[in-house]
Amino acid sequence: MKNSHKRNRYKKQQSIPSKYILMGITIVCICTIFLSLVANISGGPLNSVAGYVFTPMQKGINGVGSWATSKANDLQTLREVQKENKKLKKKVYSLRTQLNTIKLEKYELENYRKLLNLDAKYPAYDKIAASVVAKDSSNWFSTFTINRGSKDGIKKGMNVIADGGLVGIISDVGRNYSTVRTVINDLSNVSGMITNTYDNINVSGSIKEMNKNGVITFSELRDSDNKVKNGDSVVTSYVSDQYQQGILIGYVDKIEKDSNNLTKSGTITPAVDFAHIENVLVIKNLKQTGDVGNKNKTDNSNENQNK
Amino acid sequence: MRRKVTLFLLISICFVLQTTICKSIAFADIAPNLLLIVIATFGFMRGRREGMFIGALSGLLVDIFFGPYLGLNTLLYMYIGYINGLFKKYFYPDDINLPLILIAGSDWLLNTTLYLFVFIGRRRFDYFYYLKTIIVPEMVYSTIVTVFVFFLLVRLNEWIEKEEKRRAKNIE
Numbered sequence: 001m002k003n004s005h006k007r008n009r010y011k012k013q014q015s016i017p018s019k020y021i022l023m024g025i026t027i028v029c030i031c032t033i034f035l036s037l038v039a040n041i042s043g044g045p046l047n048s049v050a051g052y053v054f055t056p057m058q059k060g061i062n063g064v065g066s067w068a069t070s071k072a073n074d075l076q077t078l079r080e081v082q083k084e085n086k087k088l089k090k091k092v093y094s095l096r097t098q099l100n101t102i103k104l105e106k107y108e109l110e111n112y113r114k115l116l117n118l119d120a121k122y123p124a125y126d127k128i129a130a131s132v133v134a135k136d137s138s139n140w141f142s143t144f145t146i147n148r149g150s151k152d153g154i155k156k157g158m159n160v161i162a163d164g165g166l167v168g169i170i171s172d173v174g175r176n177y178s179t180v181r182t183v184i185n186d187l188s189n190v191s192g193m194i195t196n197t198y199d200n201i202n203v204s205g206s207i208k209e210m211n212k213n214g215v216i217t218f219s220e221l222r223d224s225d226n227k228v229k230n231g232d233s234v235v236t237s238y239v240s241d242q243y244q245q246g247i248l249i250g251y252v253d254k255i256e257k258d259s260n261n262l263t264k265s266g267t268i269t270p271a272v273d274f275a276h277i278e279n280v281l282v283i284k285n286l287k288q289t290g291d292v293g294n295k296n297k298t299d300n301s302n303e304n305q306n307k
Numbered sequence: 308m309r310r311k312v313t314l315f316l317l318i319s320i321c322f323v324l325q326t327t328i329c330k331s332i333a334f335a336d337i338a339p340n341l342l343l344i345v346i347a348t349f350g351f352m353r354g355r356r357e358g359m360f361i362g363a364l365s366g367l368l369v370d371i372f373f374g375p376y377l378g379l380n381t382l383l384y385m386y387i388g389y390i391n392g393l394f395k396k397y398f399y400p401d402d403i404n405l406p407l408i409l410i411a412g413s414d415w416l417l418n419t420t421l422y423l424f425v426f427i428g429r430r431r432f433d434y435f436y437y438l439k440t441i442i443v444p445e446m447v448y449s450t451i452v453t454v455f456v457f458f459l460l461v462r463l464n465e466w467i468e469k470e471e472k473r474r475a476k477n478i479e
Contacts, residue, residue, distance in 0.1 A: 018356045022389055025363055025381070032378035041377060050371045054323060062327045069331065134326035136373045138380075139337050139441050140421055143373050145326075179372060186429055187375055208433065211336065211440055275336070 051149060051174035058134040059147055066278065125244065126284040127161075128152060132277055133177065140207065142182045146280060149176045154282055159236075159244050162280040165271025166190070166236060166247045170282065183249065184210045184274055191240035192218065192249050192268075197227045200237050203249055209267060210274070215253050219265035228255060234268050244287055310467050314349070314361060317463070321345050322368050337441060339448035340414060341456075342369070346384055347391045347413045348453075348460045351406055355392030362388025375425055383420055387413045400461050403454065410453050411446045418442040 035041050130146040148154050150173050160167040160180050168182035183190055188205040201218045209215050221228065232252045236243040250270040257264050321341040329338040342365045350358020366384030374380045391409055398405075422437055431437075 018359060018389070018392075021356075022359055022385070025359075025385060029378035029382040029385075033376045033382070036376045036378065046367075046371055050368065054319070054368075054372070057319070057323045058327050061323055065328055065331050134323075134372065135330040137322065137325045137338075137342065137369050138340070138373070138418075138421065139445055140418070140425070141373065141375055145372055177372075186426060186431065206431070207441075208431065208436055 047172065047174035048176075051177045055133055055145070055147065055174075055177040058145070062133055127281045128154070128284055129279060129281055131279050141187070142185045142205070142207065142210070142274065143171070143179055144182070144277070145177045145179050146282070147177060148282065149174045149178050151175050153284060154178050155286060157242055157286055159242075159247065159283045159287075160280050161247060161272075161283065162277055163272050164248060166243070166249050167272050167274075167277065167280055169242060180280070182274060184216055184270065190243055190249065191237040192234045193237035194221070194228050194232050194234055194252065196229075196232050197223065199223055199228065200239060201234070203234065203268060213253075213267065215267035215269050216250070217265065218252075218268055219258075219263065221255070221264040221266070222262065223255075223264055228252060228264075230254065240287065242287055244283055244285065309470055313463070313467055315364070317345060318342070318361065318365050318368070322365065326372070337444040337448060339452045340417070340445060341452065342384070343387065343414055343417060344410055344449060344453050344456055345460065346388045347410045348406060348457060349464070350388040350391030351394055351398055351409060352461065352464050353392070354395045355389050358388030358390075358392035359385050360388070362386070379421075379424060383417055387417060390416075400465070403457055406457055407450050407453055411450050414446045414449050415442060418445060 032041070128148060130148040130152075132144050133147050135144045136142065146160075154170060154173055156170055156173055158170045160169065166183055168180045168185070168188065170178050171181040172179040181188055182205065183203065184205040184207070186205055186207055190203040192201045192203040193199065194201065199221055202220045203216060203218045206217050209217055218234070230252050234249045234252060236245060236247045236249060238245045248271045250268040250272075253267040253269045255264050255266040321344075325338065325341045329341065332338075346358060346362045346365055349361050362384040363381055366381035369380040369384070370377050391413060394405070394409060418441065422434065422442075426437070
């Protein structure tokens with residue numbers, strides 16, 4: 001009796017035509033797409049639930065995979081490593097002498113700074129290490145997730161670095177994972193600066209350029225005196241409202257004049273090897289727009305902004 | 308119930324594999340689309356309704372973790388499940404030709420719409436370049452993987468159906 005009742009109800013549920021469900025979900029999806037374009041929403045509680053289910057699994061499987069590849073690499077590269085070791089030792093000696101001179105110069109610089117009452121120009125950022133757990137399931141967007149989330153103090157908009165270069169920005173945060181949008185992604189735009197000339201440029205990712213030549217594109221360089229050369233290093237600019245100042249993006253690879261004869265554009269070889277990212281550092285300071293006071297003050301205003 | 312649990316597990320496993328192992332064994336930076344294979348195959352075997360739900364669930368997962376815009380992948384995967392469901396009447400468990408064509412078609416459809424939605428807006432007009440380096444390789448890998456996976460999925464579906472029939476008999 002009870003069972004047949006249940007089955008009748010089941011039949012009733014079945015009888016809602018698929019067409020209407022399809023339409024319903026379509027409308028909801030269009031609304032959320034529109035909302036995420038306008039208001040930059042994310043999944044909210046869904047993020048946390050999904051994060052708790054999938055992040056541990058991905059971490060485990062990724063762990064097995066990278067263990068196997070590292071074992072295979074161990075045997076393969078032992079000889080190479082020995083060779084490299086010799087080379088690196090030589091390099092260490094030369095770098096050590098360089099370091100000594102730089103230390104002396106730094107001491108001098110600090111003295112001058114004291115004389116001029118200047119704070120340190122680049123504050124030591126508070127960083128947290130994280131490892132990559134999963135990569136984008138489609139082949140279009142170079143995004144990946146890392147094993148740190150809001151419970152480790154990670155917030156949307158924090159900068160991610162690896163190998164001393166800029167990797168990208170946190171675009172979404174769950175409780176135990178967060179999503180990183182890399183600078184090679186087509187949706188990324190970074191305000192950069194050429195260190196030699198202090199010219200501001202706009203660096204944008206492109207999967208096409210990345211696949212073809214391993215570079216990302218830049219535009220809007222105003223350099224009428226042709227001072228910018230290939231190989232100049234590009235860092236994040238102070239005008240950026242999302243990225244901390246002075247993080248290395250890469251080196252100028254090619255420069256071309258635009259058709260308007262005023263600006264130039266070209267390509268940059270990124271400092272980070274995006275194909276083999278395993279560990280990254282997240283800078284826990286968020287970029288401050290507006291006044292830059294002492295450190296405690298900025299931390300407080302950070303809190304307020306995120307509320 | 309059993310069907311729902313099994314399908315959920317299947318989607319989870321495919322999602323996890325696709326975002327980890329598939330990415331590390333990818334040729335030329337292109338990985339096959341396991342989720343799409345599952346969605347298309349089950350839509351094809353079981354009809355519009357199930358294809359639609361499997362598609363929406365998988366798409367939602369992709370959206371939560373990686374989607375550029377929340378809902379875009381849900382929408383695309385759902386329609387792919389639905390469209391594959393329209394071909395249910397041509398389904399024979401032994402025939403692999405039609406599913407291969409369907410999956411190649413679905414993969415092309417998915418990637419082309421993604422391109423239209425996201426890349427055209429960013430003034431990336433060189434469709435043939437993307438077709439050559441991303442869409443076609445993914446199509447080829449996905450169809451090759453389908454050759455190995457299709458009969459496993461058919462078996463899985465038969466196993467679930469047998470269980471459902473047994474249970475239905477018991478109730479009567």
